[in-house]
Structures are given as structure tokens and as C-alpha cells.
Amino acid sequence: MSGMMLSGIYKIADVVVQITSLYDEVQNLCADYRSDEKPLLHISISQEDIEAEGVKSDQEREREGLPEFHFEASYLETLAVYRKLATQLIPSGVLLMHGSVIAVDGEAYLFTALSGTGKSTHVRLWRELFGERAVMINDDKPLIRVGSETSIVYGTPWDGKHHLSTNTSVPLRAIIHLQRDTTNHIEPQIPAQMLPTLLQQTFLPKNGAVGMQVLSLLDTLSRQVKFYNLHCNMEPEAARIAYEGMH
Amino acid sequence: MRRNKNIVMRTVCGVPFLIREGDANVEMDKIITLNETAAWLWETMGGGDFTPEMLAEKLVAEYDVTKEDARRDVSAFISNLQEHGCLE
Numbered sequence: 001m002s003g004m005m006l007s008g009i010y011k012i013a014d015v016v017v018q019i020t021s022l023y024d025e026v027q028n029l030c031a032d033y034r035s036d037e038k039p040l041l042h043i044s045i046s047q048e049d050i051e052a053e054g055v056k057s058d059q060e061r062e063r064e065g066l067p068e069f070h071f072e073a074s075y076l077e078t079l080a081v082y083r084k085l086a087t088q089l090i091p092s093g094v095l096l097m098h099g100s101v102i103a104v105d106g107e108a109y110l111f112t113a114l115s116g117t118g119k120s121t122h123v124r125l126w127r128e129l130f131g132e133r134a135v136m137i138n139d140d141k142p143l144i145r146v147g148s149e150t151s152i153v154y155g156t157p158w159d160g161k162h163h164l165s166t167n168t169s170v171p172l173r174a175i176i177h178l179q180r181d182t183t184n185h186i187e188p189q190i191p192a193q194m195l196p197t198l199l200q201q202t203f204l205p206k207n208g209a210v211g212m213q214v215l216s217l218l219d220t221l222s223r224q225v226k227f228y229n230l231h232c233n234m235e236p237e238a239a240r241i242a243y244e245g246m247h
Numbered sequence: 248m249r250r251n252k253n254i255v256m257r258t259v260c261g262v263p264f265l266i267r268e269g270d271a272n273v274e275m276d277k278i279i280t281l282n283e284t285a286a287w288l289w290e291t292m293g294g295g296d297f298t299p300e301m302l303a304e305k306l307v308a309e310y311d312v313t314k315e316d317a318r319r320d321v322s323a324f325i326s327n328l329q330e331h332g333c334l335e
Binding site for chain 1: 257258259260261262266
């Protein structure tokens with residue numbers, strides 16, 4: 001650590017935020033989102049935040065049965081920044097949902113599932129099928145602004161290990177729960193069927209008076225987007241069947 | 248017995264559940280989701296005192312169940328509520 005604080009201003013999900021960090025990794029990560037507007041939010045990271053993030057990562061890996069892994073402090077800081085940002089965005093009606101988002105013809109589809117199910121693989125099939133009609137919004141942790149009429153999904157710098165994202169926003173058409181199977185089929189879900197998945201995949205701060213806000217945003221979201229359950233294999237036709245099942 | 252007045256029923260995505268009122272810091276593992284019958288029982292308890300027997304009788308009147316099944320369902324629901332501090 002250099003002992004110097006680094007700072008940058010970024011516009012993420014239409015909110016201008018100043019990020020003050022100990023390492024430059026998070027500043028580099030956010031480079032595509034630089035802004036010269038006046039920041040509305042200020043996020044500053046301490047050594048304690050980074051250590052707490054390390055503990056959380058260890059616990060998560062243990063819960064998911066993954067082997068222990070030592071993450072660099074600079075990487076843990078990127079997570080700590082996003083945790084603070086996502087927490088502060090909730091009162092403005094913005095949710096962080098774990099999933100891979102692709103837009104086709106200007107409408108976004110969010111695929112969500114447990115890690116390792118193959119979201120990114122399926123979304124890659126969509127890119128191959130739709131070519132220039134498709135825009136990769138975010139491969140891992142998009143933000144959703146829940147409005148009174150429509151919900152908008154945003155690209156963010158936290159875009160997964162292959163760094164697939166675009167600094168843009170698109171109306172969210174559907175949220176699809178993905179399950180690996182030998183054959184491909186898709187069926188609509190009612191919100192109540194989708195709720196356990198939504199609760200599992202939506203960021204909910206442990207400390208903060210915002211839990212009910214998250215639930216109420218999910219309730220609003222469920223009236224604006226369509227839900228589906230997709231069983232799919234990794235063959236190219238999985239993408240075609242998924243798309244056609246939603247049109 | 249009676250309902251804990253700090254516990255309220257809310258509905259999200261069509262799913263009824265119980266939550267501690269004013270507890271904005273919701274922890275998902277502390278949310279108690281209810282099925283249709285449980286939600287109906289919670290409503291039926293109202294704000295006043297009740298006994299399991301009273302509830303079982305109302306359940307028989309409302310739903311097509313035997314007295315025996317109603318007593319068993321009410322008893323299971325009440326134990327669940329007590330376990331989560333939803334009754335006083």
C-alpha cells in the first residue's frame with residue numbers, strides 16, 4: 001500500500017459517485033465510467049473495509065464448497081466499493097442483481113442462476129446467434145433501476161471474469177432462471193414462483209435500514225418484467241429456443 | 248394467546264410473509280413465508296386473544312377439512328409462530 005488515497009469520479013447507473021480508494025485497481029476497473037459531473041455520492045474505503053470483504057469472501061467460498069483462496073487486497077477493495085455503492089443506491093430505487101444480461105433489438109434479458117450453472121455460456125450462445133443485434137450489457141453484476149413504469153438495466157464495471165459489459169442502459173424485458181438440462185425448454189413463471197430466486201440473487205445489505213425497500217422494489221419489478229424458467233444444454237439451439245419461447 | 252403486535256403480514260410478488268414491523272433491516276433468513284391457509288389463519292387471529300380451538304373451529308367452517316386435520320394444522324402453525332416469536 002502506498003499510503004496515498006486515490007480518487008476518481010464516475011457515473012454508474014446514472015448516479016455520479018466519487019470513489020476514494022487505497023489501491024488503483026478499482027479506479028482502473030471503473031475507467032470506462034469516468035465523469036466530470038458533480039458527485040452525488042461519496043464512497044471511501046478503509047483498511048477495515050478490505051479486511052471485512054476478505055472475511056466475507058472466505059465465508060462465501062466455504063458456503064459454496066469452494067477451496068480456500070487468497071484474494072489480493074486490491075481486488076477485495078473493488079468488492080468493498082461495489083458493496084457500499086449498491087447499498088447507497090437502494091434508496092434511489094436501484095437494485096444489484098447477480099446475473100448475465102444481454103440486450104437484443106434494444107430489450108434486455110437477465111439470466112440468473114447459481115454460480116457455475118452456465119449463465120455466461122448460454123449468453124455467449126445468444127451473442128453468436130444474434131451477432132450485431134445483440135449488446136452485452138453485463139456478464140455478472142448489473143444494476144437495475146426500478147421505475148414506476150419500466151425498469152432499466154445498466155452495464156457496470158463489475159462485469160465478471162471475462163469483463164463483458166457496455167456502459168449503457170436498456171429497458172429490462174425479462175428475468176430468466178436458468179437450469180442445466182439435457183434438452184431445451186422454457187416456460188413462463190409467476191412472480192411467486194420466482195421470488196426465492198430473486199431473493200437469492202439480489203444484493204441485500206446486512207447492515208442498513210433498507211431491507212424493506214429491497215422487497216418493495218422487487219415487488220414493483222415483478223409487475224414490470226416477465227419471468228421465465230429455462231432448462232437448457234450448451235448446444236447453439238438453446239439460445240434460439242429460449243428467445244422464441246419469450247416471443 | 249395473541250399475535251405479537253410488532254409482527255405484520257406483507258405481500259411481495261404475491262407471496263405473503265411475516266416480518267417485524269419497523270425492522271427495515273430485514274434478514275432474509277428471518278422472513279417467514281406463509282401459504283394461503285397460514286395467511287388466512289394469521290388474519291383470522293385478529294388483534295385479540297384466541298385459543299387454538301377457536302381457530303380450528305373457524306378453519307373447519309371456512310375450508311373443507313375435518314376437525315382433526317384443522318386442530319393438527321393450527322397446532323403446527325402456532326408452534327412455528329411461537330418458535331419465531333410471532334405470538335405473545
